[in-house]
Amino acid sequence: MPRLLGILTGGGDCPGLNPAIRAAVLRAARLGYKCLGLKDGWKGMIEGASVPLGLAEVENIVGTGGTILGTSRTNPYKKEGGVEAVLANFRKLNLAAVVAMGGEDTLGVAARLNAEKKFPVVGVPKTMDNDLSSTDYTFGFDTAASVAMEAAERLKDTGRSHHRVMVLEVMGRHAGWVALYTGLAAGADAVLIPEKPYDKAALVSAVKAAHDRKGCALVVTSEAIDMGHDESEKLDEFGHMILRERGVGEKIAKTIETATGLETRAAVIGHIQRGGPPTLFDRILASRAAAAAVDFVHQNKFGLMASLRGEKIVGVPLQEASGTLKTIPSDLVELLDTFCPAGAEEASVHA
Ligand code: F6P
Numbered sequence: 001m002p003r004l005l006g007i008l009t010g011g012g013d014c015p016g017l018n019p020a021i022r023a024a025v026l027r028a029a030r031l032g033y034k035c036l037g038l039k040d041g042w043k044g045m046i047e048g049a050s051v052p053l054g055l056a057e058v059e060n061i062v063g064t065g066g067t068i069l070g071t072s073r074t075n076p077y078k079k080e081g082g083v084e085a086v087l088a089n090f091r092k093l094n095l096a097a098v099v100a101m102g103g104e105d106t107l108g109v110a111a112r113l114n115a116e117k118k119f120p121v122v123g124v125p126k127t128m129d130n131d132l133s134s135t136d137y138t139f140g141f142d143t144a145a146s147v148a149m150e151a152a153e154r155l156k157d158t159g160r161s162h163h164r165v166m167v168l169e170v171m172g173r174h175a176g177w178v179a180l181y182t183g184l185a186a187g188a189d190a191v192l193i194p195e196k197p198y199d200k201a202a203l204v205s206a207v208k209a210a211h212d213r214k215g216c217a218l219v220v221t222s223e224a225i226d227m228g229h230d231e232s233e234k235l236d237e238f239g240h241m242i243l244r245e246r247g248v249g250e251k252i253a254k255t256i257e258t259a260t261g262l263e264t265r266a267a268v269i270g271h272i273q274r275g276g277p278p279t280l281f282d283r284i285l286a287s288r289a290a291a292a293a294v295d296f297v298h299q300n301k302f303g304l305m306a307s308l309r310g311e312k313i314v315g316v317p318l319q320e321a322s323g324t325l326k327t328i329p330s331d332l333v334e335l336l337d338t339f340c341p342a343g344a345e346e347a348s349v350h351a
Helices: 017-030 042-047 082-092 104-117 141-162 177-186 200-214 248-260 270-274 280-298 318-323 330-339 343-349
Strands: 003-009 033-038 050-053 097-102 121-125 165-170 190-192 217-222 264-268 304-309 312-317
Touching: 003 017, 003 042, 017 033, 017 097, 017 280, 033 042, 033 280, 042 082, 082 104, 097 104, 097 280, 104 121, 104 318, 121 280, 121 318, 141 165, 141 177, 141 217, 141 264, 141 270, 141 280, 165 177, 165 248, 177 190, 177 217, 177 330, 190 200, 200 217, 200 248, 217 248, 248 264, 280 304, 280 312, 304 318, 312 318
Parallel strands: 003 033, 003 097, 097 121, 121 304, 165 217, 165 264, 190 217
Antiparallel strands: 033 050, 304 312
16 A cells, blocks of 8 residues: 655745645655645644645646645644644554645744654745745745735835835745845835844935935835834744734834825735745745655655755755744845945945
């Protein structure tokens, strides 16, 4: 009888999950395995909730957004009897291994189960935040930042027409990758990321200088910049704050309008970034990573994540990948001084 692989997708969905599921199923079939879909991430393992996952189910999903398996932010370590239920259902479903597709939280659970219970699991890195260590990129990011870039350009059109300052708030949690790439690619006049301390005076002067020069300005801000926040904010099962509730984009817009007198509008792109068809880059990265993860299973190399390093997909320990967040390195942060100089500096750049 063919051995059975369980596949799950956990955490925030992102474009690329469906091509990854398809790739895992196709590679598994080639290596003589069958697959079973586990519903809604680790929740499906806790509840033993599964869906058929064969070639027919993945036939037409390579270009679709979301995940056909569903997802959730369920943490078995935060549920009474959660880990025991995962182990019991693994046996009951007669699985040989689990392929977990997720970000730091989903893969953090995988790493812990593997280390503490010798659970046969491998990881496929996904997250629109691009903040997973030990891999150059995660799929989902390219699509999310491309969608945000287009939104930013649309805001520029309306801002130019009304001679306004436009502020775009993007997701990305505690790393500013989405904001940085969106802002640089759309030619924003200021980009606010959690890796660079918020400097109100520099922001105001950059916006004023841009508006004086061209009659409009665009600011891209990460949802996670620190403007001083309320410690009582709600946390999810992995201990993360729900950042959109901070309303950073609106706060930045008010700050700019009050300080400059310029008419300012804020827009929040939010979950629109997470839907829609994956880009070419994300489809290929997702397909390669998922196929490699199934290869690890076949080679009995559990506890690994399929990571992009340069042009190659390699195995890295799940522990290492989920241990620390990958934030923007200083050389990339410094690029902002060239493309988005604060006002006084900008005057000399444009002199
Ligand atoms: O981690 C992905 C992400 O999209 C973050 O960028 C964002 O802060 C969070 O998920 C939003 O979570 P939810 O979909 O649960 O509102």
